[in-house]
Amino acid sequence: MATMKAVVVEETGGVDKLLYKDLPFPEAHEGTVVIKNHFIGINYIDTYHRTGLYPLPLPFVLGRESAGExxxxxxxxxxxxxxxxxxxxGGSTYSEYTEAKVxxxxxxxxxxxxETAAAIGIQALTAWTLVRESYPVKKGDHILIHAAAGGVGLLLCQMCRYLGATVIGTVSTAEKAALARENGADYVINYTTEDVVAKVNEITGGLGCQGVLDGVGKSTWDISLQCARRLGSVISxxxxxxxxxxxxIATLAQKNLKIMRxxxxxxxxxxxxxxxxxxxxxxxxxKGVIKTHIYKIYDLADAKQSHIDIESRKTTGKLLLKP
Structure with a gap:
């Protein structure tokens, strides 16, 4: 039986649960094609699947996006x-070949x-649906973007600038601040040394932001609520x-806030x-409105290291795997 290499999770947990092993070569069935993966996108959701935060039936091949032939x-x-x-x-992309629903x-x-196709997939689609559907960004809005130098964050900065908003980004280092500015952030707040709420109030004349886009979660949630203006929207x-x-839910009444997940x-x-x-x-x-920032391309066999790196918060932009 022909086999291929893939990264498999047989039990959830740390990066040691990523197994690089041989699997049977996939076949195409009704309504599917087989793709030879040239590049595979790494997304933060992959770490949620690995740890079991977002459970999938075990065992499974990790990954949600790829580009190939x-x-x-x-x-x-x-x-x-x-x-x-x-x-x-879709799914099962950390592999040399993937069977995919058409x-x-x-x-x-x-x-x-x-390379570009694998780098823009989930992150660009996520960012664009956030600013067109979750909270339709309008010209003149103040928009707060947490983790502004991350993969989705950089794209959000580019898109919000394109839509005419004033972009406020939060980052953890001076290097990330420079990258966020290059990609459209009008203001950048280093949350390790500055008070985010105070800076947002200073920038917005005490009004806060019409939209807050928060991909960080637990550690930024209270800040996000405080930074939203009256009638504002917080998108988690x-x-x-x-x-x-x-x-x-009564918390939202203080400023008539909307929240969405x-x-x-x-x-x-x-x-x-x-x-x-x-x-x-x-x-x-x-049109050149968005451009990709590829932080690093890892061999498929080095998927463990890619997860260590993305969870360390030291990376910027997009991480890719190459079979």
Whole structure:
């Protein structure tokens, strides 16, 4: 039986639970294609799956996105052929080959590299749905972006600048502050040395921000609520520091705040929705509105190190795996 290399989780836990091993070579079935992965995107959600914070049935191949070429198509598949260049968002991507449902696969044009496609996938789609749907950013808004030098954070800075907002980013180092500024942050607050709430009040004349985009979670949640202005929106989309603790809904009455906890996949439940959002992201890329920042490309065999690095908060931009 033909085999391939993959990163498998047989029990949840630390990085030692990432097993680099041989698995049977996947086959295409009805409604699926097999993709030869050229680059694989690493996302913070991968660490949640590994630890069991977001449980998946065990055992599983880790990963949610990849870019590569179609190597086999199912008997009923008409939209794709062997050799098509594609990007995929779904599951089981930390592997040399992935069987993918056709509804989760998009073709990429020849001017978009596999590397770029894998780097913009989940993070750019997440960022764009956040600023168009979760909180539709408007010209003149003040927007607070936590972890502004991270993969999603940098894209949010670029997008909010494009939409005409005043962008306030939080970071932990001077290097990250410089990167956030390069990508559209008008103001950058180093939360290790500055009081975020005080600085936001100073910048906004005491009013606060119309939108707060928080992918950090537990450690920033109270700050996010304090930094939102009356009638503002707090969008919580990640748990990098831990899960947001339970809140009393009456807390929101102090400023008539709205809160939301979106997830990308609920914005892309149909082929039509998927094509809409992918189309808009590819357009932003073509117009130069967004650009990728690839921090490092790891060999698939070094997936453990990639998780150590992304959880250390020392990385910026996007991390990729190469089979």
């Amino acid at each position: 179609v190597s086999a198509v199912g008997p009923d598949v008409k939209d794709f052929k062997v050799g098509d260049r594609v990007v995929y968002i 509804g989760a696969v998009e073709k990429i044009t020849n001017d978009v590299s596999y 989309f990640g748990n990098a520091s831990g899960v947001v603790p339970p809140i009393s 979106p997830t990308l996949f609920n914005y892309m439940t149909s082929r039509e929705e998927s094509q809409k959002w992918w189309g808009e992201v590819f357009e932003l890329l073509a």
